[in-house]
Amino acid sequence: MLLDSVCLSQRPKLRFNSKIAEILASPRQSVPMESFSQNPSLWQPNRQASQQTDLLVRSILGLFSFVSVATTAGIVLTLFFETVDFFRVIPIWRFFSETRWTPLFASAQFGIIVLISATVLTTSIAIAVALPLGLLSAICLSEYASPKVRQILKPALEVLAGVPTVVYGYFALLFVTPLLQKIIPGLQGFNALSAGMVLGIAITPLIASLSEDAIYAVPRSLRDGSYALGATKRETIVSVVLPAALSGIVASVILAVSRAIGETMIVAIAAGQNATLGLNPLVSTMTMTAYIVQVSLGDTPAGSIAYQTLFAVGTTLFVMTLGLNVFSFWFVRRFREKYD
Template sequence: MNADSNLSQVADALWKPNRGLNNFVQRAVVITFAMFALISIATTFGIVASLVFETFEFFTAVPIWRFLTDRQWTPLFTNAQYGIFVLLSGTFLTSLIAIVVAVPLGLFSAICLSEYASPNLRRWLKPALELLAGVPSVVFGYFALLLVTPFLRSMFPQIAGFNALSAGLVLGISITPLIASLSEDAIYAVPDSLRQGCYALGTTRRETITGVVLPAALSGIVASCILAISRAVGETMIVALAAGQNPTMTLNPFVPIMTMTAYIVQVSLGDTPAGSLAYKSIFAVGTSLFLLTLILNVFSFWFVRRFQEKYE
């Protein structure tokens, strides 16, 4: 009896390794990494706090109804007017042109990559398109201002030197890889058995794609388009360089306009002291931009969750 319990004590001592240090290290690492993960939450709070703080100050100086109803955007003039819809119309116009370019280009590229290109070719084409996605936006701005605009003006002389059309076209090119890549993922994920089943019914390739594959991948495709709109709305350098600095409420793509992002850049480049109304106004514009993109992003995520087809 006594010998037995001695034995078990000895065995226990042998069996249990000294884990004190290991557990301590693990706890320290987990706490540090948890802090790192919290930084992402803190970033969100930081964004909201810095936007809300200055925007609130802005709206104590400028009533919100003026922000929503003024017909002009002239915050740097003595007779200042603050109609956000002027900037919104600029953003809307460039994004609209961009999406008209990018959706067909991106979607057809995605179809080509996943349905028509051979696996070998696909291995080359996909990185090439990703390369297009990796081109910095300031390079696209150079392209829009110094190549596309002169080209457009040589065809239509009435176009101004800064215009929404060339900015929108290049913006569209810049978001095409996003649509192509995300849509391709969605199309590629459609199981082959669906295609084979459709072929067995005697359809042609195009009928299979438009009749079965695209509807099956629709949630991913729509989500990619919404994300692309959100990207176009928030894109800065192309519109700041090529679309002009002239806030006008217009849907004419041939004249200079100003987008929300271009306004933030214009004020940031100037010598605007912190605390001035112009300084606060970029945060008010930033808040509008943030809300707009947030709504688009949330809608896109919701759309995928709601309509995603699951194939096992």
């Protein structure tokens, strides 16, 4: 009993004290209650039963928390084994050195660079749109908009983030492309340009929201210091606030890049299915994700080369996005300025 109350009051510290943790985890000893009660027969708590229930619940919930770890393990293992099988048939050097991607043809080639080039292209266009839009919106929301206006604008941006990507795909293919074709005559019906631009709109809220958090975290005292030197609002924002928030802003952009690389439906619908090496934004192209969709739509028997390419491409995609995510976490930790 005494132990319990001590543990409770120190709960946060407890996590790091394994000895107390052991004691707590072991079944507790009951303290005789008789002395507290005038009539012992009235008090017969079944402590053993409730402790058993507690243990059971604890185990089940612990098992549930294991599911997320199992998911990660599942992803890594499925990707790994199928990819290994793929490289048993197709040597890894062909994967990285060939310059055509024609796994479904008779004269099959497996140059992943073709799909990567398309992904890089759409992602670059997307960031070119999303970085200025997202960062400027973040500045607007945190520095210029009055609280009232902000209360309207912020949910609106959140709606933008909640639009399903298949809807963006529709918009890119059937609204943006025809519109752009009026301005750019040579633009094909499927192209990286409109897919990339709409992809940029889709990730703008991500940059805006994460950058706004970073800008918001810059202490007021820094702004005051700048104003006190006779700086204008823009000078304060550009020269003091943004550099102070830089680590958070960079991290938000890296996460946005990662999101753009893994984004599927917009590019699958609007960028086309034409796997060609090159960075021409006006023609049809096929990203890594679009390829996975293309193969998935067909009937591919498990164990076939086509089936295994799914996982080889998936692994490439996974490694790229995971690398970017890890890098962004590391970047924030490494370069975050500490203010007190």
